[in-house]
Amino acid sequence: MLDINLIRQNPDYVAKSLAKKGYEVDFADFLTKEAKKREIMGEVEKLKATRNANSALVPQYKKEGKDVAELIAATKAIGEEIAAKDKAIAELDKELTDFMLSLPNMPDDDLLPGEKENNKVIRTFGEKPKFDFKPKSHIELCEELGLIDYERGAKLAGNGSWIYRGMGARLEWALINYFIDEHLADGYEFVLLPHMLNYECGLGAGQFPKFSDDVYWIDNKSETSKFLLPTAETALVNMYRGEVLKESDLPKKFAGYTPCYRREAGSYRSEERGMIRGHQFNKVEMVQYTKPADSDKAFEELVGKAERLVQKLGLHYQVSKLAAGDCSASMCRTYDIEIWIPSMGIYKEVSSASNARDYQARRNNTRYRNEETKKLEYVHTLNASGLATSRLFPALLEQCQNADGSITIPEALRKYMGGIERIEKPTK
RNA sequence: GGAAGAAUGGCUGAGCGGUCGAAAGCGGCGGUCUUGAAAACCGUUGAUGUGAGAGCAUCCUGGGGUUCGAAUCCCUAUUCUUCCGCCA
Numbered sequence: 001m002l003d004i005n006l007i008r009q010n011p012d013y014v015a016k017s018l019a020k021k022g023y024e025v026d027f028a029d030f031l032t033k034e035a036k037k038r039e040i041m042g043e044v045e046k047l048k049a050t051r052n053a054n055s056a057l058v059p060q061y062k063k064e065g066k067d068v069a070e071l072i073a074a075t076k077a078i079g080e081e082i083a084a085k086d087k088a089i090a091e092l093d094k095e096l097t098d099f100m101l102s103l104p105n106m107p108d109d110d111l112l113p114g115e116k117e118n119n120k121v122i123r124t125f126g127e128k129p130k131f132d133f134k135p136k137s138h139i140e141l142c143e144e145l146g147l148i149d150y151e152r153g154a155k156l157a158g159n160g161s162w163i164y165r166g167m168g169a170r171l172e173w174a175l176i177n178y179f180i181d182e183h184l185a186d187g188y189e190f191v192l193l194p195h196m197l198n199y200e201c202g203l204g205a206g207q208f209p210k211f212s213d214d215v216y217w218i219d220n221k222s223e224t225s226k227f228l229l230p231t232a233e234t235a236l237v238n239m240y241r242g243e244v245l246k247e248s249d250l251p252k253k254f255a256g257y258t259p260c261y262r263r264e265a266g267s268y269r270s271e272e273r274g275m276i277r278g279h280q281f282n283k284v285e286m287v288q289y290t291k292p293a294d295s296d297k298a299f300e301e302l303v304g305k306a307e308r309l310v311q312k313l314g315l316h317y318q319v320s321k322l323a324a325g326d327c328s329a330s331m332c333r334t335y336d337i338e339i340w341i342p343s344m345g346i347y348k349e350v351s352s353a354s355n356a357r358d359y360q361a362r363r364n365n366t367r368y369r370n371e372e373t374k375k376l377e378y379v380h381t382l383n384a385s386g387l388a389t390s391r392l393f394p395a396l397l398e399q400c401q402n403a404d405g406s407i408t409i410p411e412a413l414r415k416y417m418g419g420i421e422r423i424e425k426p427t428k
Numbered sequence: 429g430g431a432a433g434a435a436u437g438g439c440u441g442a443g444c445g446g447u448c449g450a451a452a453g454c455g456g457c458g459g460u461c462u463u464g465a466a467a468a469c470c471g472u473u474g475a476u477g478u479g480a481g482a483g484c485a486u487c488c489u490g491g492g493g494u495u496c497g498a499a500u501c502c503c504u505a506u507u508c509u510u511c512c513g514c515c516a
Contacts, residue, residue: 042478045485052485055497059446068496075496224505244438369438376475 001100001362008034017106020113020324030099037092044085051078101209105359107324108333118323119336125307126316128340133403137343138394139274142168144405146426147397148275160264160279167423171396171409172282174416175389176257179284182309183255183386188286191256193235196226201238204364206330206356216261228261232285233383237356240289241364245379247371251298252289255386257282274394276341276348281390288382291368292358295380299355302384303335306351309387313410315399316340318347332357337387339395350391353384 007014011027018025054075061068112118142148147168153161164172180190196218202208207215207230216228229235236254245252259280275281286305288298303319310317317339327334331354338347358378361367367376400408407423414421 038478041485045478048486049484051496055495056446058496072496079496246438 001359002103002106003358003362004034004100007031014106017109018104020107020111021104021327022113022115022325023104025103030096033092034096037089037096040085040089040092044082044089047078047082047085051075051082054078101203101363104329105206105327105332105356107327107331108355111322111324111327111333113325114323115325116323119320119326120323121318122321122335124316124318125311126314128316129342129399131342131401131403135342135398135401136405137274138341138397139343141397141401141405141407142274142394144425145407145423147171147423150274157279160277162275162278166426167420170417170420171413171423172389172393174413175387175392176282176284177416178413179309179386180255180257182305182312183284183286186253186305188253188255191236191254193229193232193256193258195229195258195261197229197235197238198226199224200241200364201229201234202227204238204241204360205234206328206360206363207234210329214263214265216263229258230262231260231283231385232256232258233287236285236287237360237366237381237383238364240366240379243366244376245289245366245368247291247368250289250291250368250379251294254287255284256287257284259283260388275390276344276394278390281388283388283390284386286384286386289366289379290382292377292380295355295357295382298380298382299333299353302382302386303337303353306337306353306384306386310337310339310350310392312412313392313396315392315395315410317350320347327354330354330356330359332359339391340399341391341395342398348391348395349388350395351385351387353382355380355382357381 002014007027008031011031015025015027054071057071058068061071112120136144139150143150145168146166147164149163149165153163156163184190199208202212202215212227215230217225218227219225235258236256239254240252260283261280264277264279286302288295288302290298307317307319317337320336320338322334322336334352334354336349337351337353339350341348357380360381361378366379366381368379369375370377396410397407400410402408402422405425409417409421409423
């Protein structure tokens with residue numbers, strides 16, 4: 001949620017900023033209604049003051065033996081007027097709140113406007129591997145090495161679902177363990193979260209109401225039903241919803257592992273065979289709560305951490321600074337870490353690091369007490385994948401494949417795989 | 429799944445229709461004392477909106493209702509506790 005006072009004070013600035021995300025908005029109607037609401041509130045407060053005063057007179061009159069019937073009748077009339085105005089306020093307020101909730105976050109000033117085409121690669125690590133043989137795609141490798149069972153996965157759960165088998169399951173699990181150990185070493189608290197969340201989580205993270213059809217609902221969608229989380233971020237940024245944190249508790253740093261469940265309806269499935277885009281994938285997610293002044297530093301830390309995870313595996317990737325329109329609705333800035341997938345000839349996102357600043361904290365009311373000013377302030381929330389396996393896994397297979405069809409396991413992963421150095425074709 | 433009880437400020441906890449934004453204690457902050465600290469004692473200590481300010485309004489889990497007036501009564505949702513049942 002944006003700061004309503006900023007909209008009141010400088011609607012043009014906000015509109016211009018949102019336009020960089022391709023979001024056209026006119027605040028005129030909103031501001032009129034907002035002013036109207038204030039006006040009615042002023043009236044109603046005066047009426048309430050009168051009612052309160054009258055009500056206080058009732059016991060006094062009774063003590064003095066005066067008749068209170070007239071006073072009560074008059075006050076009742078005021079009460080009816082209050083009720084009518086309160087109703088008008090509630091209606092306006094609902095409208096205003098819905099509007100506020102629908103607004104995306106403002107992109108940072110240094111971002112380019114527009115969509116993907118304006119993303120900028122800001123650095124790369126490693127080089128595209130050169131093969132002196134015809135490299136295979138991860139789909140071929142997975143099938144030949146028996147790592148992923150696409151057919152039976154589809155049999156169990158339909159298109160976009162697969163089964164990790166044997167060494168494939170071990171490699172997947174090794175990646176997750178590797179990520180978690182790295183985060184623990186950096187002082188992040190490891191958390192395992194519920195996968196079924198209530199509506200408020202989606203609202204607080206900024207995914208709802210707009211993207212409520214992108215998730216799986218356990219029962220029919222409603223505000224009392226639960227949905228399967230599309231990313232651990234949805235849970236992590238809601239942990240302190242409605243709470244006031246101590247300044248000394250900040251920053252809070254979390255690493256949570258969950259599968260991520262996404263409908264991916266109308267997606268690029270046909271172009272993205274294999275495990276590039278599925279309805280369920282594993283991800284370790286990092287989230288930080290910081291003081292506003294510290295969030296830029298935290299952002300760099302998160303990007304650096306995600307990069308290091310890929311670097312230690314020795315895989316080639318690039319970092320893109322996203323244009324305003326490619327940042328998700330809740331975010332002020334996002335850097336993507338994109339890994340090279342040889343068979344596709346493109347880079348695919350394995351991590352998305354974002355700074356939401358106070359947008360999510362305003363939505364879910366997460367604040368801290370500023371020790372200096374003694375005032376309550378909104379925290380900043382940031383998140384970064386660390387990492388998603390479903391893109392990393394195929395990239396690893398393809399980048400680390402050998403002429404004989406085997407895969408060399410990166411050094412950093414071996415201790416999580418019982419020391420295995422290579423995945424070979426099964427003999428049987 | 430059934431039954432009963434509970435939810436109050438940073439925390440513990442009193443209040444059960446009018447002077448209650450809410451006793452008391454703890455904690456926090458300021459002070460006295462002390463070389464310093466502790467203890468003791470004194471004072472102070474919620475948030476939001478609005479207003480230049482005095483003030484006014486709102487907030488006792490969320491929502492709705494009764495009433496001139498609700499922390500207090502009623503309905504409802506959520507959560508917690510206890511008991512019973514079922515079960516990995």
